[in-house]
Structure formats: C-alpha cells, structure tokens
Amino acid sequence: MFDSGVNDGGGRGKAIANLLARNGILIAFVVFMIGFTLANERFISLDNVMGVVRSSAILGVIALGVTFVVISGNLDLSVGSMMSFSAIVVLDLHDKIGPAFAIPVMFAMTMALGALIGFLVGYLKLNSLIVTLGMLSAIHGLTLTYSGGKNMDIADKEGTWFAVFGQGHVLGIPVPVIMFGVLAAFLAVLLARTAFGRQVYAVGGNGVAATFSGIPRARVVFLSYVISSFCVAMAGLLQASRSMGSQNTVGQGLELDVLAAVILGGASLLGGSGTIFKTVIGVLILGFIQNGLLLVGLQFYVQYVVTWVIITLTVWLDVAAKRGRLWSQIA
Template identity: 80%
Template sequence: MAGLTKQGVAGFLAKQGILVAFVVFMIVFTLANPRFIDIDNISGVVRSSAILGVMALGVTFVVIGGNLDLSVGSMMSFSTIVVLDLHDKIGPALAIPAMFALTLCLGAFIGILVGYLKLNSLIVTLGMLSAIHGLTLTWSGGKNMDIADKEGTWFAVFGQGSILGIPTPILLFALVAAVLGIVLSKTPFGRKIYAVGGNGTAATFSGVPRARVVFLTYLVSSLCVAIAGLMQASRSLGSQNTVGQGMELEVLAAVILGGASLLGGSGTIFKTVIGVLILGFIQNGLLLVGLPFYVQYVVTWVIIILAVWLDIAAKRGRLLSPIA
C-alpha cells in the first residue's frame, strides 16, 4: 500500500505538479500583495499575455506534431515592422493582408524545409530565427517604426480597443483559442497532427500525409504570429525592430507548461491557455512583490527546466530515473 501511495503521489506530481506550484505561487503573491487578485490587475495580466498567448496557440500545433518552432519571436518582429511600415505607405486596409501574406510565406518556407525536405526542426527554425531577424533589419533599415498619424487611424482598435467593456486583445486571444481548439480536437486534421506527433512512421503507413500535416502546422503557427504582430503594432502604433526577440523561449515555456510533450503527440489548446496564464501571473506577481523585472528571466528558465522534467517524469511514471 505504501508503494502504491508513493507511486500515486509521484504520478500526480509528474502530471499536475506545475498546477500545484501555480496555486502555491498565487497564494504567496496574494499574501504578499492583496492587489494581486484585484479584477483590474487580473484583466491587465490577461491582456498583456494575449500576444504571447496567440503565438503559443500556433506553436502548440507544431509541438504536438513532433517539431519545434524557435523562429516565432523574430517572425513577430518582422510582421510588426512590416504592418507599421506599410500602414503609412498603402493604408491599413491593404497593409494588414499584405503583412499576413508575407508572414505566411515565411511559415510556408519553414514548413517545406521541415515537412517535405525532412530537415531537423530545431536546426531549421534556429537558423530562421537569425535569418528573419536580418530580414527585419533590412526591411526597416535598422530603424524603429512609428505610425505618423496616430490620432487619425482606426488601426489602434486591435490593440487598444474594447467590445462591451472587454479589451480587444483578450477577445482576439479567446477567439483564436476557441477556433484552434475546435480544429485540434474535432477535425480530421487535428487527429492527423496527434498521429504524426505520436508516431510519424505508423501514421505514414496508415495513409496520413505526414509531410503535408507538418507543413500545415507551420502555416498555422505563422498565422498566429501574424495575428500577434498585428496586436503588437496596434497596441503601441510603433515598435522597435527587436520587439519579439526572446519571446520564442516564453512561448515554448507556455506550451510545455500546458502539458504539450516535447516528444510530440500530446497537448491541448485549453492547457496551453492555462500555461500562458501561469507565466503571466507569475511574472506579474514577481513585480508586485518588488522584485526586479530581470528576475523574470531566471524564473522563466527555472519553469522551463521544471516543465521538461515533469514532462519526462510523466512519460516514465516516476519523478526520478531508475539510476537515481
């Protein structure tokens, strides 16, 4: 009985330990600063997490399919700079679809390399991280972008507006999560993603077009990056050309925190949303208790290590390896 109890506790911690840690964080932060659970603060955290969240939703498709995408940060910088630059040149009505088209082309290129040419996704997207950053600097001439007439444009609605008192970024995050959640859990395409990520060879022998599925997951990821870039550009109506730098690690941390396995084949959109909120509330809590902003980077690193450890532990059914 003691052995079963020990295994049961280990299994629970392996699968739900991050949620337990989140609850502990919430309690500690609330005791340290009661403002932590104010409605305004909660709304602010969700709103500020929306851009990261939308990107994480797309990367969830890629990770479940058994691959990685480390290019999303640089790609978000690119989409933000492009839509801001084109806003003043051709107007927002044309700038937005043009930015989406260019961003999707980048996602399609990655999808071809990983899906059809079967190159390693880590190497490809790591290389694309640098390449897209260079493309962004080339497009902007190394300068930051600002909209000339910030008062006379409707473009701000995507990042600063609200509908029925709910901030537009939160609504966009919820809408994208709802649509992608249905696609992933209720459609044949979603089931094919799980099959390819779980066992690509078996999926291929079962008639699943593995290359096409992988290609489409990167298209979904780039689509979400374009939406995030639109929200980022609209929120400030200006941007640095490195606005997305480093976000790929936060995105990956949120996806893994939500339960998506680095080995592929598992994960859900709903749990990714939870992972995004965990990161957002932990970072907000650290600031409210008076810790410097750069502590967030250390905490994010610890969270990534913890999430990967729990993911591996869940696969083997114990927190420590048999050797340990």
C-alpha cells in the same frame, strides 16, 4: 502509471506522480494565485488580473500556434524574429497603402515564411531545430533589410482606426484579450475535435506509425507551421497596433518565453501530447509570475530564475510520465 523507484509506499508514489503529470500545471496555477494573493491583496483585483491577461495576449497568441508545432513533434524558434517582421511590415504598409490593405498583405507575407519553414521541415525532412534556428537569423536580417535598420512609426496616429486592435475595448474588455480568447477557442476545437487535430497528435506521437496508417505526415507538419505563422502575424498586428510603432527587434528573445509557456502547458517536447487550454494556463502562469514578483517588491529579473525552476520541474514530470517512473533507473 508511475513507479516511484522505491518499494516502500510505491502505490502512493505512483498516485502522486500520476496526479502531478496529469494536473500539475493546474495545481501550480492555483498555488501561485493563492500565494501571490496572500502576499499582496491587489494581485487578485479585477484591474490587475485584466492587465496581466492583456499584457500576456501577444505571447499567448503566438504560443497557441507553437502548440501545434510542438505536438507534431517539432520546434519553432523563429517566432520572435517573425513577429518583429510582421510588426515592421504592417506599420510600413499602413502609411503606404492604408491599414485595410496592409493587414492582409502582412498576413500573407508572414504566412509565406511559415510555409517555407513547413516545406523544409515537413517535405524535405530537415531537422526543425536547425531550420528554425537558421530562420531566426535569416528573418531578423530580412527585417533589418526591409526597414533599412530603422524603427517604424505610423505618421498620423490620430487619424486611423488601426489602434483598435491593440488599444480598443468591447463592453469593457480589451480587444487583445477578446482576440486571444476567440483564437484559443477556435484552435482548441480544431485540435481536439477535427480529423486534422487527431493527425497532429498521431504524427507527434509516432511519425512512422502515422505514415504507415495513411496519415500525410509531411502535410500535417507543413500546416502546423502555417498555423503557427498565422498566429505570429496576429501577434505582430497586436504589437504594432498597441504602440502604433515598433522597434525592428521587438520580438527578440520572445521565442524562449513562448516555448516556456507551451512546455508549462504540458505539451511534450517529444511530441504527441498537449492541449490549447493548458497552453493558455501556461501563458497566464508566466504573466502572473512576473506580475506577482513585482507586486511583492522583487526585481523583474527574479522571474527568470523562478521560470527556470518551473520549466525544469515540468520537463522532469514530462519525462517521468514517458518512462513510467519519477527517478531514472540508471541513477
């Protein structure tokens, strides 16, 4: 429970703060949806909603994997560069060995990078911020080296089934939306209903206690990064398939949006809390903010200011939840 920091009306302050800490992301989502709908009736149309979800699928798929990393008490700032690598590799191999072989090879190469990060952070106990920040640059250099500094395009865009992942539809629903939904459902069950999921929460909540409880902390962290890299590979597949080509910097800066979505979803930077469902909500909030601001006539860069305000508020509530009061005693 919260202590609002004042004696008068303290009980009400506790109740409000507790409500915001537990359900603030859902409240914010509803408020944004109502506000933008009142500002522009096209905002809530089926075509617009489906378009936003489809455009958010790539960000969302990556955010699902990063949720595991953050809950385990770590960070992953390499996902943007890793997605660029995945897209470039699968496009290059598409013309050389065909999509049926290019896709699994790309997944294996990307997950090998994730395994390397997991080994450094999990088994060697290196700081995740430093490791992944360094890997951001290293993987970017690897991508440029692999591509020779050139962008990649599929030579025969009309004669391949590869486009189905990014451009296809099933019963009128875009394939990227289906892949995002199916992956979210699977990872939600993995995180909430399995022993491994409980271990992720335990390691992030108190790593020392988890170790003394017999939980293989290093392995849990390692597997969290492998899961994250798998999601990045899927995002790279969606990106490459959607445009049938890619710049070698297509994922640059994406790691910040991903982290914003995960934080908005309620995952604590201190580790030990968060859910897949709320991460999905966080992804959709970012997507609808961008879309809503454009529909009401504001420039796209306004979204950065709005996102900053929302993230700051979310982090404040998260810290308040940890210390049990909205305002710091020192202040």
